[in-house]
Amino acid sequence: MDSAHGYDDLREDRDPTAGGVGECQTPIDQDERRMHVRAYNHWVSLLRGRAYPAIEDLEPESIADFGPHSVLLDFSAGVEDPAIQFIGRALRDECGMDQSVVRIADVPSRSLLSRLTDHYHQIIAGRSPIGFEAEFVGTRGHATLYRGILMPFSSDSQTIDFIYGVINWKELAAVDHQAALDAELSAALRGPRHDPVPGAVWADGPGAAAREADDEDGPAPTTLDDRLAAARDSAAAARAAHLRSHAALYRALGRAHDVALAAIRDPDRLATLLAEAGIVAQARAPMTAIAKLVFGTDHDKTRLTEVATVLAWAQRHGIGDGALSHALERVEGGIKGLVAEERALRRPDPVPEAGPRPLAERAPLAEIALDSGLDEGAPVVLLGRATASGIVVVGTIGDDAKLTQQVLRRLS
Template identity: 55%
Template sequence: MDTAHGIDKHPDDHGHDAEPAGRPDGIGTDERRMHVRAYNHWVSLLKARAYPSIEDLEPGNIADFGPHSVLLDFSMGIDDPAIQFLGRALREECGVDASITHISQVPGRSLLSRLTDHYLQIIANRAPIGFEAEFVGQRGHNTLYRGILMPFSSDDDTIDFIYGVINWKEMVDAETQASLNAEIEEACRTAAPRHVPSAPVWADGPSAQFDAPAPDPIEDVLGDDAGLWDHLAHARAAVVELGDTDTRSRLALYRTLDRAYGFAEAADRDVEGYAELLEDCAIKAQARAPMTPIVKLVFGADYDKTRLTEFAAVLSHARRIGIPSSGFGDWVAGFDGGIKGIVKAERAARRPAVAPDRYARAAAELRARPSLAQVAIDAGDSEFVVLLGRSDGSGGVDIVASIDGLTDQAVRRAAA
C-alpha cells in the first residue's frame, strides 16, 4: 500500500535517523537514507527563500543520488510536465532512453510512473513529500521503493519544477528465495564462521581493517612528540570503540570528535604530511569545507555522509570560535542542544547576511532625487504614483491616467 508523508527527521547524536512508521520491510539503510540526504540538499539550497531556485540545482553533478533522480518541468502546465533530467539508474530501471521528454511517455508499471501519483501533492501542499510503497514492476518482480519529491521555483514564488529522488529494491520470487535460503543454510553447516571485527572502512585500507584485529584502546592523552599518524590512529581507535554496542554513548561520540579535533590540529602543524596523507588516501582537500577530509580520514570515507557533514560542522564551529583542543570535549558536552545545536550554530554563522529590501533601497533613492515637474492630482495615501502621459506634440505631456498595481515594479526600475 502506498503511503506519503512530509519530512520529519530527527536523528539523535548517535547517528540513528528517526523513521516514519509504516515503511515496507526489506528496504535497507541506504534506501531509507537516500531520500534524507536529498532532503538535506534541498534545504541547503533554500537560502532564506520559500523554495530553492531551479538555477541552483545541478542534478547531473550530484554523484550521491543524481543517478536515481528526475527533474520535472511544470512551466508549460501541470497536465503533462516535461522531463528535464532523468538519472542513469532510474532511466535503466524504466527501460527508456534520452528520447523520452514528457511524463505521458513513461512506460506503465515502471518506477517513474509511480511519481505521477504524488507530484500533484507537491502543488497542493507546497512542501516536500516523502513516499514509500511496493508494486509489481515490468519484469514481474515485487519491488519495494522509497522516495521524495521536492519543489523548486524559477521566480521564488511559483512551484514550476519538481525534483524527485527514488530508490528501490527488487525482490525475487518465492521459489528463488527458498532456493537461496537452502544454499545459505547448507553453507553455514559446512563452513566455519570467519570472525570479522567491527571496524569502519577507511580510505587508506578498504580491506586491511577487516583482516586485522581491532586495535587496543589508546590512552586518552597523547604525548607531546605524537605525530600526525599517531593522532589519526588515536582518533580511529575511538571510532572502533564507538562502534561497539557495549560502549556506544553520547560521551563516546564526544570523545571521538575530541580526538578528531586533535588530529585536525596536528594536520595544521604538519601541512606537508597532511597533504601526502590526503593524496595517499585519494581524498581531496576542500577550501570551503576544510574539516570534511579530516572526518573522512577519521570515520572512514564510506561513513554516512549526513553524519560526516555534521561532524565536520562541529569541528569547523569549534575552529571558528577559537576552541583549543584541550577544551574541546568540555565545550561539546556543555553546548546547549549538543551536536545538533553546534551544527545549527555553524550553519547560521555561514549563512550570508540578508540583503536589504530592494524596494526600500529604491524608494530611499527616489526620495532623494530632485523633482522634474509637479502636477495637481489626487494620489490618495500613496507615496508613489504611476501616471500615464500622452505627448501633446509641442513638447508637453498630458496626464491621461493613474495606474494601480505597477507602483512597486516602477519604483525598482526607476532606481535601477
C-alpha cells in the same frame, strides 16, 4: 498499492523514514531509508526562510550522494505534461531510458520512474514534500521494492513550478531462490554454535556505543579509498540525524580524521580524489578539502568549517588512527569549546598600541617667557585664547599627568 505521507513532521524526534498506511511487509533497509532523509535534509537546507527552496540553488548533477537516483520535473509550462529537466544516471540505467525521454508522457508506464512521477499531483495539492514506499512488478518481471520522496521547488519562492524526486529500490528474490536461501539458513542454524569469548571490557562502560558500532563494521579500513568510503557512510548517518546524535557525529569526525591521516601517507591518491570531486585544496586550510571530500561539497559551509577545525585540532594534538571519537568525548566544552580554542590560537596577537612620542623629543613651536613655578623639563599644559596676532595664554596646568598624556596622544 502505493502509499504516501507528508514529511512535515521531520522536525520531530521520530523516525523520519516511517512509511505510510498500506506499505508492503518487506522493509527497505536502513541505508536506503537514510538516502531519503539526506535528500529531505538537503531540501530543508535550501529553504533559507522561504516557502519553497529556489530552483537555482538546486544542482542535482553535482550531488554525488543521491543525485544519480533523482529526477527533476519542470512545470513552468503547465502541469498537464511537465518536462523532465534531469534524470540521474542510476535511475536512467535502471529504467533503460535514452535521451528521448524528455516529458512525463514519454515515461513507460511500468518503469520505476513512473512510480515516482505518478505522485507529482499530490505535491501540488499538498504543497509540501511527500514520501511513499511500495512494491511492484517491473518490466523485467521482477518484484521490486522502492521508496521515494518528492520535494517542491520554486522560481519565485511562491509558486511550485519544479519538483525534485529521489527514489531508491531493490529487486526481491524470486520465490524459488528465496526458498533455497531459507533452506541454507535453516541448515546453518542447526549446526554447532561457536560463541565468541567475552571481551575484557565493561559492556556499558565509557565508549561502549562507539566500540559496538566499530565491531559491527569488521576490520578497520587501511587504504585511503576504503577509509573515505567508511567516513562518507558515517558522515551521511550524522547528517541524517540532523547532527543531534553526538555518537554519530563523533564517529563521522573520527573517520574523517582517519582519512586525513591516510591522505598524509598517500598524497598522490588524495590529489586524484580531490580532482575527481572538483575540490581545490587551499594551503592555508588543508583540512577544509578533507571535510568536503567526506561530508560533501553541498554540506553547509559553516559546518564544513567546523569539521575542518576539529580535524586541525586532532592533527595539532597528534591524535592517532581511530582515536578521535573517544578524544572528543573528553574535550571540555565539546566541539564548540574545541572550535573556540582553535580559532583563538589562529587569531593573530594584538599589535601593542604605540604610545605618544615623549615630550622631551618634540620640537618647540615657540618659547614664552612665563614663570610656571615648575622644575625645568616638567610637563605643563597651557590654556590659551586665539587672537588676531597669535595666542594669549590665560592659564597653566602642571600637576595633572593624565591630562598631559591625553594632550600628547591628541598631538600624535
